Amino acid sequence: MSKSLQAIRGMNDILPEQTPLWRYFEGTVARLLDNYGYRQIRMPIVEFTELFKRSIGEVTDIVEKEMYTFDDRNGDSLTLRPEGTAACVRAVLEHGITGGGQVQKLWYIGPMFRHERPQKGRYRQFHQIGLEVFNLDGPDIDAELIVMTWRLWGELGLRDAVKLELNSLGTSESRGRYREALVEFLSAHLDKLDEDSQRRLKTNPLRVLDTKNAETQAVLVDAPKMADYLDDESRAHFEGLKARLDAVGIPYVINPKLVRGLDYYSKTVFEWVTDKLGAQGTVCAGGRYDGLVEQMGGKPTPGVGFAMGIERLVLMLEALDKVPEELSRQVDVYLCAFGEAAELAALSLSERIRDQLPNLRLQINAGAGSFKSQFKKADKSGALYALILGDDELAQQVVGFKPLRGQGEQQSIAWDALAAHLATCVVQG
The missing domain is CATH 3.30.930.10 (Bira Bifunctional Protein; Domain 2)
Incomplete structure (x- = not known):
């Protein structure tokens, strides 16, 4: 293979x-x-x-x-x-x-x-x-x-x-004077420098200062200091x-x-x-x-x-555990729709809600599915709330509103009151 x-x-x-x-x-x-x-x-x-x-x-x-x-x-x-x-x-x-x-x-x-x-x-x-x-x-x-x-x-x-x-x-002028003094000092201790520092001494001597080699660092304790050449x-x-x-x-x-x-x-x-x-x-x-x-x-x-x-x-x-808790949740509300008529209404309603609450993270179910499968996807999304739209809700122009992450009973919310309710529950905390 x-x-x-x-x-x-x-x-x-x-x-x-x-x-x-x-x-x-x-x-x-x-x-x-x-x-x-x-x-x-x-x-x-x-x-x-x-x-x-x-x-x-x-x-x-x-x-x-x-x-x-x-x-x-x-x-x-x-x-x-x-x-x-x-x-x-x-x-x-x-x-x-x-x-x-x-x-x-x-x-x-x-x-x-x-x-x-x-x-x-x-x-x-x-x-x-x-x-x-x-x-x-x-x-x-x-x-x-x-x-x-x-x-x-x-x-x-x-x-x-x-x-x-x-x-x-x-x-550049003061650094040049310091470089000359550093090279002169390190050249007198060449046998104590690691191989990489010996190479840098010829090409870029200031980089010897940040070596991680312990023996070279010991040599640098007595090396000239940049501050004295400023x-x-x-x-x-x-x-x-x-x-x-x-x-x-x-x-x-x-x-x-x-x-x-x-x-x-x-x-x-x-x-x-x-x-x-x-x-x-x-x-x-x-x-x-x-x-x-x-x-x-x-x-x-x-x-x-x-x-x-x-x-x-x-x-x-x-x-350091400094990741904001809200980053673990990518969806605020998950809209479940059952039946073709409800799906059409759900699409229209969701776009109306997005117009009114542009910061709301609203995901509408795709791929149809049974009540159980859609709620499983709603839960997996991490959403705080599920919205339910079926034939009964469609007839009454309401949606079911069900908390997924805490206390609270399912309730029915009129379509024209949904944005205000979501603003209170989700956008404002």
Whole structure:
């Protein structure tokens, strides 16, 4: 027999039982961003490979090891996007929407692709919500991004499960001076570095700071500190950010080893981390990238943003039992109809009810069936109430109204009074 068709390893189906929680999370974030004045942008999932080499950095793990890259029929090298910032910068440059110093506050949502070893919370196709702001260079907008995420954790009930880590990478000049000092220090301890850190020392030495190797971490205890190499501008920017977080009362810790995995960051970098997901501890991360737009061919344009992993945050909501109870119910009312005349009337009545109560989740029975079979389907749907329409109800222009999830007797409701009754029982609780 031929092998059965399956999804690609690390690229998962999101089943109907799972999508209500995804929609709840995505809707919560979208409303929050709307309230803060951010506008959605949608970019293609495939870009020219050169875009990511120029923005992320050719010697990063993402470009060297993880990208899904292929040649199309024209011979162009294309890549499934591994992250969203580069694509968003390409879009704003292409359409000129940051020209003349125009402030743009944008957000996007969608799948990203990296060829990593799949594990819980880390997949080859994963989904992110990202946010990018252009032409604002002060610490106030950095603070706004963090304050927004803090508010989001509050709305989701996750504040006690996350911790904010901050660092400043300084300008490219101060970071260059620090890189030289770090390389000099690590080169003197080369024999104590793990193989991966030895490789990174030659290509991307700052990434040695976030190694998980215990022996290398022991060496880093005495390594030069980025804070000692910050220029006055970066130091003032970082102090301004911390002052704003203090004013709002958002707790944070300074992590001098926080460098992020992409070459384009400068000044502020931050991560929201958790210990509730095992090894995959980062749920939201970002920072400032003031040189990226110019690096990609545009005029000097300040930029800052973040991305959050939807899979990991959905896992957190489940692990911490923060899934709203109403998500387990997809139907409020199930309408049972017996006989062709009743089915016709049920269709007309249900549409009238939908006009009057657009938020009501009303499912009408399809496929006919006996009284017993229709009630079985009504119960399985999770509906709170069943509506019954047969020949007797049709003659009297009433429907039977039967509670399915609690106390209460079946009663008859006139058609013209049904919407008001449902509004009281269902829509208002």
